[in-house]
Amino acid sequence: MIAYQISIFAENKPGKIAHLTSVLGKEKINIRATTISTADTFGVINLIVDDPKRAETVLTQAGLTVHLRSVLAVLIDDKPGGLDNLMQLLYQEGININNAYGFVLESSKKAVFVVDVDQTEKTEKLLEENGFQTLDTQALSSIEPTHNVK
Amino acid sequence: MYWEKNVETIDRKKLEELQLAQLKDTIKRTEKSYYYGKLFQEKNISANSIKSLEDIQKFPFTTKDDLREHWPYGFIAVPKDELVRMHSSSGTTGRATVVFHTASDIAIWSNLLARCMFMTGMRKSDVFQNMMTYGLFTGGLGFHYGAEKIGALVIPAGAGNSKRQIQLMMDFETTVVHVIPSYALHLSTVFTELKIDPRKDTKVKIAFLGAEPHTEKMRRKIEEIYGYKAFNSYGLSEMNGPGVAFECPQQNGMHIWEDSFLVEIIDPKTLAPVADGEEGELVMTSLQKEGMPLLRYRTKDLTRIIPGICPCGRTHRRIERIKGRSDDMLILKGVNIFPMQIEKKLMEIADVGTNFLIILDRADFNDSMTVKVEVNKKYFAGDIKQLEILRKKITEELKGELLITPKVDLVEPDSIPKGEGKAVRVIDNRKD
Ligand SMILES: [Zn+2]
Numbered sequence: 001m002i003a004y005q006i007s008i009f010a011e012n013k014p015g016k017i018a019h020l021t022s023v024l025g026k027e028k029i030n031i032r033a034t035t036i037s038t039a040d041t042f043g044v045i046n047l048i049v050d051d052p053k054r055a056e057t058v059l060t061q062a063g064l065t066v067h068l069r070s071v072l073a074v075l076i077d078d079k080p081g082g083l084d085n086l087m088q089l090l091y092q093e094g095i096n097i098n099n100a101y102g103f104v105l106e107s108s109k110k111a112v113f114v115v116d117v118d119q120t121e122k123t124e125k126l127l128e129e130n131g132f133q134t135l136d137t138q139a140l141s142s143i144e145p146t147h148n149v150k
Numbered sequence: 151m152y153w154e155k156n157v158e159t160i161d162r163k164k165l166e167e168l169q170l171a172q173l174k175d176t177i178k179r180t181e182k183s184y185y186y187g188k189l190f191q192e193k194n195i196s197a198n199s200i201k202s203l204e205d206i207q208k209f210p211f212t213t214k215d216d217l218r219e220h221w222p223y224g225f226i227a228v229p230k231d232e233l234v235r236m237h238s239s240s241g242t243t244g245r246a247t248v249v250f251h252t253a254s255d256i257a258i259w260s261n262l263l264a265r266c267m268f269m270t271g272m273r274k275s276d277v278f279q280n281m282m283t284y285g286l287f288t289g290g291l292g293f294h295y296g297a298e299k300i301g302a303l304v305i306p307a308g309a310g311n312s313k314r315q316i317q318l319m320m321d322f323e324t325t326v327v328h329v330i331p332s333y334a335l336h337l338s339t340v341f342t343e344l345k346i347d348p349r350k351d352t353k354v355k356i357a358f359l360g361a362e363p364h365t366e367k368m369r370r371k372i373e374e375i376y377g378y379k380a381f382n383s384y385g386l387s388e389m390n391g392p393g394v395a396f397e398c399p400q401q402n403g404m405h406i407w408e409d410s411f412l413v414e415i416i417d418p419k420t421l422a423p424v425a426d427g428e429e430g431e432l433v434m435t436s437l438q439k440e441g442m443p444l445l446r447y448r449t450k451d452l453t454r455i456i457p458g459i460c461p462c463g464r465t466h467r468r469i470e471r472i473k474g475r476s477d478d479m480l481i482l483k484g485v486n487i488f489p490m491q492i493e494k495k496l497m498e499i500a501d502v503g504t505n506f507l508i509i510l511d512r513a514d515f516n517d518s519m520t521v522k523v524e525v526n527k528k529y530f531a532g533d534i535k536q537l538e539i540l541r542k543k544i545t546e547e548l549k550g551e552l553l554i555t556p557k558v559d560l561v562e563p564d565s566i567p568k569g570e571g572k573a574v575r576v577i578d579n580r581k582d
Pocket of ligand 1: 398399400405460461462463464
């Protein structure tokens with residue numbers, strides 16, 4: 001299954017993130033996870049939201065520079081070695097990870113790990129062959145995250 | 151004290167007679183060039199059109215664009231064999247204008263610079279440290295030849311390398327320097343770092359400030375830091391280079407050498423001449439050049455003629471320090487930059503828009519340029535690494551074009567205000 005991440009180009013200026021969250025809040029779009037990568041004067045904000053297509057539309061309308069990117073949301077066991085199994089597999093297969101971040105699902109003792117790779121479809125196949133479950137947007141929408149881990 | 155008393159203090163009437171004869175000769179010489187030959191035929195003008203100095207107004211202006219369009223040899227007025235030197239106004243490929251000199255041009259130019267330097271008090275016994283870029287830029291070699299003509303000991307230090315500059319100054323007891331004003335300020339911080347007091351620990355008594363317009367306040371500040379007299383220098387490669395106009399010991403305006411240049415000040419909008427004392431654009435006709443003589447060249451530099459007679463006894467009129475430009479050229483660290491150069495480079499890079507903003511800053515006596523560039527929405531792929539690579543690419547491209555390294559900031563699309571008509575592309579925060 002393929003999930004989507006919303007990436008927003010942002011200058012490092014006060015109020016940038018507040019603007020973003022207010023637009024999404026007004027539209028009742030839920031944020032599941034966020035990461036920010038910065039390069040001194042600018043950065044990229046990555047969001048996992050419950051309705052990425054609509055988020056793309058409303059953020060674009062609000063004048064933001066947005067890119068919808070396919071990512072893999074991998075369900076892993078929230079226990080020591082859970083993430084390692086995933087990472088070892090990707091490493092052995094020579095898959096380059098552009099970005100990765102996760103959040104824990106406390107209720108189910110599981111965690112969702114979002115990986116942004118160059119060959120999404122090939123990696124998805126590989127993961128499923130190796131017993132990993134990947135979530136799509138719909139599945140991501142129906143789970144309740146508790147806190148983010150990076 | 152004069153280098154050439156009879157020329158420098160020449161009676162105005164005699165000077166004008168001399169200019170008239172020189173102007174006719176110059177027009178005869180320019181006629182041999184491809185550009186002027188064709189132009190004179192089209193307009194049916196020639197040296198015979200000149201009966202008085204005012205008749206120069208029958209001739210069209212020459213602009214930098216004309217020079218570019220007829221690059222490289224369209225303005226050469228002698229057989230190519232006669233040329234001994236070329237210089238370029240800036241080192242870039244696309245926007246460069248080239249100028250050529252014969253052996254006689256070099257000799258006359260060197261003499262003009264000797265006249266300038268001698269006027270400020272420099273003598274054969276002096277040690278002259280030339281802290282200017284050598285090479286295509288006229289500032290380095292021009293002063294070098296002039297100082298040798300006086301007979302001074304010349305240290306061809308070149309630009310930059312601050313610690314070595316100070317070392318040379320101390321080791322060889324430099325008495326005269328030629329320096330870009332912003333660099334003089336920067337160098338003072340290195341003196342402080344090394345705990346050397348330039349006022350006490352060096353023997354420099356005269357500085358020539360060139361290649362960059364600066365304010366009176368900045369000059370006084372430099373004089374105060376170093377404890378020397380600083381003299382303003384004006385020139386442009388199209389009129390040889392430095393040595394066109396120079397301050398005398400009065401430090402009140404620059405004598406423009408009217409035995410070598412015919413001076414007009416025009417209103418840059420109406421192109422009509424303005425009266426002495428009124429501000430306008432400086433337009434010059436070379437009166438002695440052979441290799442590449444130019445008629446009514448629009449310098450785009452804004453200044454005015456200072457009315458009245460200078461107490462130093464020189465009869466050549468004085469121009470005020472340059473107030474600005476009638477075009478959008480910027481000068482940073484002595485390098486000439488046109489915003490168009492940046493626009494052209496950005497247009498070649500698909501990932502960015504062509505809306506940009508140039509910000510010039512001065513901090514700790516160091517000038518810098520920031521170029522804000524809008525990221526193109528279509529090319530944003532949510533990848534920070536891609537943006538970093540893009541920024542590096544733009545920096546490299548601009549560095550190659552401008553010969554100085556700007557700081558490049560990537561900004562959001564449509565975040566730079568678009569000006570009405572001609573966009574405001576430059577914010578100059580440089581203060582004294
Ligand atoms: Zn004077």
